[in-house]
Amino acid sequence: MTHLYAPVTMDDRDAPGTEGMPRAATAIAVVAWGTAVLAVVLSVVARPPLDEGLWFLLVDVTVACVYGTVAAVILSRRRHPVPWLLALAAVGGGLAALGFGYRALAAARPGLPPLEALGALQGLAWVPGTLALFLVVPWLVRDHPLGRAVWGVVAGSALITLFLLAQVMVAEWAFSALVAAIVVLGLVTAGAVEVRHRRGPVAERNGLGWLALGTAVLALSFLPLALPWGLVAIPVWFTPVLHLASQAVYPAAVLVAVLRGRMWGLQLAVSRTVLAGLMTVALTTTYVVVTWLVTLVVPGAGFGQLVGAAVVAVAVQPARIALERRVHRLVHGAAATPEHVVRRLGSHLSVEGSADSLLNGLAADVGTAMRLESVTLRTPGVDHVLWGMPSGAPTVVPLRHRGEEVGTMEVTLPGGESLGATGERTLADLGNVVATAVAVTRAAREVEDARQRLARARLEERRVIRREIHDGLGPSLAGLRLGLRGARNLLDTDPAAAAELLGTLQDELDQRVDDVRTLSHSLLPPVLDELGLGAALEELAARHAEDGLTVRLHLDHGEVADPMLAAAAYGIVGEALVNVSRHSGASECTVRTDSSSGSLVVTVSDPGRGIGADARAGVGSRAMRERAEEQGGRLDIRSAPGAGTVVEAVLPVGVPSRA
Structure with missing residues (x-):
């Protein structure tokens, strides 16, 4: 079962100078209840006639017990005139009841001393x-x-x-x-x-x-x-x-x-469970008293009286059951029937809408169903959802989904209330539904983030292709077209010059073909699909060696079966080598791969000038980080001016990608 806990704050402690008087409160409760019980005992022994005196006895006993309890509850925590006045009413009611009881007993047993002062309390003490x-x-x-x-x-x-x-x-x-x-x-x-x-x-x-x-x-x-x-x-x-x-x-x-x-x-704070229990006991007591009074009123004795009491019991019982349900709903709110609340919360999951509207609706439903003061949902990396306005220390419910804590739900109750055992169980049950909703919204956000990252990656690739075509291949093809036109013009007048020009154009065309091949390889080389990551990295190192960058390979990654994982690793190494070639000033670097830890760890290090303190992350760095995150991994770039740069990517093996 989910465990609830309430942080202790200064609000839970007594304010200085306003401490209660627990001993005095206990004495008041004992005196009030003691005199009331003693008065009832004396009256039962005396058996006075059924007249208005018994009505007032019932009033005085009730006043003693009820106000003695309320006064003791408040006075035990705070000094204030109100609990003292309630205590005065309670003790006065008890003494008045005691005066009636003793006077009735003295009337029934003339041998007892009259004790006029005690009997006078009946008319004065209250x-x-x-x-x-x-x-x-x-x-x-x-x-x-x-x-x-x-x-x-x-x-x-x-x-x-x-x-x-x-x-x-x-x-x-x-x-x-x-x-x-x-x-x-x-x-x-x-x-x-x-x-x-x-x-x-x-x-x-x-x-x-x-x-x-x-x-x-x-x-x-x-x-x-x-x-x-x-x-x-x-x-x-x-x-x-x-x-x-x-x-x-x-x-x-x-x-x-x-x-x-x-x-x-x-x-x-008074427990809701205790309050509901007390109200139920009061209803049950009323039910018993009504049945007993009817047995006194119904004429006859024996079987006839029993039948009358049974008829009343059958008539009153449905009302008592209905009132008990009403009491529990009044105390616990709609959460008195948790299945209805869970069904209502579950309906939110099937309604179309944003993740924020889903969580807002769930928080409002939990708050209104359980008659709470506020509900706050907190999930990592997301702004919290708030319903109501908290005014005290919250009760915190950890939200767990499939064994993982996906957030917390903090609730506060109106002043003077505590959840009690029933409320805690209900809140834990509702927390399971809310945890599922939080997990769903988190997954939805992750899907949306992955979709945006994929869109950015596609856009960046298109920009790269457009730049290569517009700035490289396009002008080259235009130049080739002009060259071919000039060669055709020279064919009739100067065949030798035309032949020389065609040779130059042939070399230019071969270079452009190589550029197109390089561009296609940088996007996704065929060797990666055909021979795997190791062969693709060897080919990548060979191409950079042609440009003057020596790449030392230390490959120990075994077989990478996931093509998405292999493509991500290749893309990270490719971007890192481009950065080394363009920015480090180094003529060599090292590429290492290792899968002994259960994850594919790719490291690219160079002894170059490092990254300056004022340098800003470029498109390449963002692309490497996004590739790692799409695989559920992470990217770490460590550098110091003059001490080179290390790019390390940790890519979990066997974890579905988020792209």
Whole structure:
């Protein structure tokens, strides 16, 4: 399986001065969960009547567990007022639940001490934290100074203090007015959060819509307490049910806003696999609770009750399965069904288009399918492909095709998320498809480069032929034509002069025939096809010897079966000898061939003046290099002024050419 790794950067470390308080976070979680569990145990033992008290017990236990966890998660990494206020709500909810549980147990077992102070916690402990959730916390969930919004924090704090005093002093005359003010300020707070969601800094908008909704629901849950008693008949479960409904969005909204926006320098990431698992557990728990409640409501007992529960289970099960699929798609995106994503990526390979458009389309599909922040494809020698804009350290996926690493894919996730095991497996599977596409695009580019090199080589050969014909053979033939015309004019008046002129023209014609033969040999000598590379090099050395350049041959290459490889080696030696003859000033040089290393190594060395520091590569040097690269090899030219030049070509044997 492809291994993923994420480079460690400074962004992954805590910023100086903002370290968390892990011990305090652990203590808060233990106290909140401990009091909640103890309250549930006491209530189960006491078996209180099914009334509104049990609804509020459920609310307090939920608040303790949920906000205790969220507060501990944030406070363990960063010091900030928000996690402390969430902790206040969690501990207050736990103590209120504990107060209810003990009061219920004391009522069921009169022998227990009354502990009025513990029982009073049921009505007081929840007040400051719960009210702070929708009157103060939403103003503080930001990554920039409060500014004029500080009045919201001040007003919320003042209302919380007054309400708590009214509770302690049992000031019923001020109770309804305070609750009405709390509801109004809560709705104003929700509106302010929604305005920030629509018009605030883009980096801070994540989660604010759900935070506004949770704040509004919490504020409206207090509405029955603000109405005059008996004015409107509101069910007793209205307030606790709205409290519970707010828990479905409010804590998650705070986490999303803080983690996704990387507020306060917090780089904590929650695994997508863990998130999907938690949501699935919540759905399953809801399914079980609904089934259990139906067994309580359905009349009768025994078989009839069992049948009713079975009917509900059958009716609810499809909805639960559909919701589970929805959860996985919500968390993992389209990658929750990898076969669909792979099919979509594979379709790009069959669509005509450029290599760049193919890679751009693949990067966009991977990013949108897996709900990523950015995707970057990096391949050697090619500009990288970027989709999205990375803001954190990337997760790097090596792209391998047939055992060869053809590049890397770097992905970043939105703030507060990590891939998890499922995401890593999916990304590795998609990486295999992307690797194939990268290999295809690289092969396409190599074919295009080879086509361009071949076109340049053909053009250069045509230029050579044109130059030889236009500058050499053409003028010579024109001169021969004029000479023949002059000889014909002399035949009647001076036969001896005509004969002498014809002899001269014969010599000139023989020279031109030799030039044409030399030109044809330089392009591709027949002896190369008939007798092989060794014989062709011997003939080439003999022709240069006629021009005064002594070529010493040391041939140890065995048999070269590939005609393209032999032609490339011959062409490189030919170009190198031309350079020696024209530029080195040497009267001798050495040509060596060797195939003992598994590659055909061709070396041409001379003791001439070498290549000057200001010399520029000419057509011959480029032609030699292109011939070597077309065979999958390389060319190395080593020279120093006054120390001669060495041209070495290494041509792999048995490797298909790229021309």
